[in-house]
Amino acid sequence: xxxxxxxxxxxxxxxxxxxxxxxxxxxxxxxxxxxxxxxxxxxxxxxxxxxxxxxxxxxxxxxxxxxxxxxxxxxxxxxxxxxxxxxxxxxxxxxxxxxxxxxxxxxxxxxxxxxxxxxxxxxxxxxxxxxxxxxxxxxxxxxxxxxxxxxxxxxxxxxxxxxxxxxxxxxxxxxxxxxxxxxxxxxxxxxxxxxxxxxxxxxxxxxxxxxxxxxxxxxxxxxxxxxxxxxxxxxxxxxxxxxxxxxxxxxxxxxxxxxxxxxxxxxxxxxxxxxxxxxxxxxxxxxxxxxxxxxxxxxxxxxxxxxxxxxxxxxxxxxxxxxxxx
Ligand SMILES: [Zn+2]
Numbered sequence: 001x002x003x004x005x006x007x008x009x010x011x012x013x014x015x016x017x018x019x020x021x022x023x024x025x026x027x028x029x030x031x032x033x034x035x036x037x038x039x040x041x042x043x044x045x046x047x048x049x050x051x052x053x054x055x056x057x058x059x060x061x062x063x064x065x066x067x068x069x070x071x072x073x074x075x076x077x078x079x080x081x082x083x084x085x086x087x088x089x090x091x092x093x094x095x096x097x098x099x100x101x102x103x104x105x106x107x108x109x110x111x112x113x114x115x116x117x118x119x120x121x122x123x124x125x126x127x128x129x130x131x132x133x134x135x136x137x138x139x140x141x142x143x144x145x146x147x148x149x150x151x152x153x154x155x156x157x158x159x160x161x162x163x164x165x166x167x168x169x170x171x172x173x174x175x176x177x178x179x180x181x182x183x184x185x186x187x188x189x190x191x192x193x194x195x196x197x198x199x200x201x202x203x204x205x206x207x208x209x210x211x212x213x214x215x216x217x218x219x220x221x222x223x224x225x226x227x228x229x230x231x232x233x234x235x236x237x238x239x240x241x242x243x244x245x246x247x248x249x250x251x252x253x254x255x256x257x258x259x260x261x262x263x264x265x266x267x268x269x270x271x272x273x274x275x276x277x278x279x280x281x282x283x284x285x286x287x288x289x290x291x292x293x294x295x296x297x298x299x300x301x302x303x304x305x306x307x308x309x310x311x312x313x314x315x316x317x318x319x320x321x322x323x324x325x326x
Pocket of ligand 1: 204
C-alpha cells in the first residue's frame with residue numbers, strides 16, 4: 001500500500017488548459033501535473049517478496065496505453081489515483097464556491113451533452129480493445145515479450161463522470177482522474193462551437209485514458225530516488241527539465257488519442273488540426289509561454305494532419321457515420 005502525503009499545505013495551482021501551461025497561481029493544485037515547488041513524502045508501495053510474486057507485481061504495474069500501445073511502468077494504484085482526482089475536484093468546487101454554473105445552465109448542459117457523447121464513444125472503443133477471455137499470467141509474459149500486450153483499461157471502469165463549469169476569466173479546461181471535468185466559462189467566448197469544445201474535451205479525456213498524470217508521478221519518483229546522490233538544486237533542475245520533456249510528449253499522445261476519440265464520437269477528424277492551429281494562434285496573441293510544456297499549435301496540427309494518422313481517424317469516422325460497428 002502506498003501512502004501519499006503532502007508534508008505541508010501547498011498553494012492550489014490552476015486546473016490546466018490545453019492552450020496554456022500558465023497556472024492560476026495560488027488557486028488550485030493538480031496532484032499529477034507537477035510543479036517544482038511541491039514536496040511529497042512518499043512511502044513506496046510494498047513490493048511483494050519472492051521471485052514469482054515480484055515478477056507478477058512488475059507485470060501488473062507495466063501498463064499499455066490504449067490507442068497507442070505504448071508501454072510504461074505505473075506505480076500509483078487506480079484507487080489512489082481516483083481518490084486524488086476526487087480530492088482535487090472537491091478543492092476546485094470549494095475554491096469556486098458561488099462561481100460555478102448550475103447543472104441546468106445551458107453552457108453546463110451543452111458541455112455535459114458533449115462529454116456524454118465522447119464517453120459513449122470511449123466506452124465502445126474500450127470494449128473493442130478488451131480481450132475476449134482472461135489472459136493467463138504466462139500468456140501475459142509472452143504477449144509482453146512479443147510486444148502485443150492488450151491495452152490497460154481497468155482505470156476506465158465504472159467512472160462517475162461529472163462536469164463543472166466555473167466562472168473564470170481565462171480560457172481553461174482540465175479532466176481529473178476519476179472522470180471529473182472542469183471548464184471555465186471564458187472558454188466559450190474564444191472557442192464557442194461544439195466542435196472546438198469537443199476537441200478540447202477529447203484531448204483532456206485522452207490524458208485520463210493514458211494515465212499521463214500517474215506516469216509523470218511514477219517517473220518523477222524515480223528521479224527523486226537519486227536525491228541522496230545529488231544535491232537538491234540539481235534534483236529540482238532535473239525534475240523540471242524531465243517533466244517538461246515528458247509533458248510535451250504526453251500532449252502529442254493526448255492529441256492523437258483525442259483525434260481518434262473525436263472520430264469515434266462522430267466528429268469529422270479533418271477539422272481537428274484547424275482547432276489546434278487556432279489554439280496556437282490564441283496562445284501567441286495572448287503571449288502565453290507554453291513552449292516548455294506544450295508543442296506549438298502549428299506543430300500539433302501538422303502531426304495530426306499526417307496522412308497515416310488522419311487516414312486511421314477517417315476509417316473510424318466513416319464507419320461511425322455509416323453505422324458500422326466493428
Ligand atoms: Zn494536454
